[in-house]
Amino acid sequence: MSRTVPLMLQLSAADPRPISRQIIDAIRLQIASGELPVGAQLPSVRGLAKQLTVNPNTIAKAYSELSNQGWLDSRQGLGLFVAAPRQQLSDDERERRLGIAIDSFVAEVVGLNYTKREILDRMDAELKPVLGQTHSKRRA
Structure with missing residues (x-):
């Protein structure tokens, strides 16, 4: 067990x-x-x-x-x-959801007075542990 x-x-x-x-x-x-x-x-x-x-x-x-x-x-x-990874969404749906997430993210950070480089560096640091895995396209 x-x-x-x-x-x-x-x-x-x-x-x-x-x-x-x-x-x-x-x-x-x-x-x-x-x-x-x-x-x-x-x-x-x-x-x-x-x-x-x-x-x-x-x-x-x-x-x-x-x-x-x-x-x-x-x-x-x-x-x-x-659960074991499985592709559940079509490529079009994955693209649509990514667009929504990015639009939301941009709307949230635009007024925080960070430079583009600071934002990208922070995003890279946050995503690296997740997307560095072999199952980076696990699910949307």
Whole structure:
């Protein structure tokens, strides 16, 4: 039987994203970077809710969305596990979603008074651990 992998997630009340979105984004990043390997078992809804001191429904919502997106597999009676990579989106849909993400990012950073070089250097540093993996085109 698999051993549950502890999730080290940082949640912030100052973050404009809802708590469930922060959890989803953090888990997706850990999977994409390889920090959570394929087959790793995630903590139970109640266990993670207790660890993060959030409502169990918030964890259930995040886990459900990750499962629906293909990031997690539910195994009856055993729990949730990191799913094997599979291409779920067409190239057109991937391109559309990338465009939306970039547009949103640009709208957020344009007024922060950083130079283009500072922004690109920061993006490179943030993406390097994720896109440096062999499964960089894992999922959108």
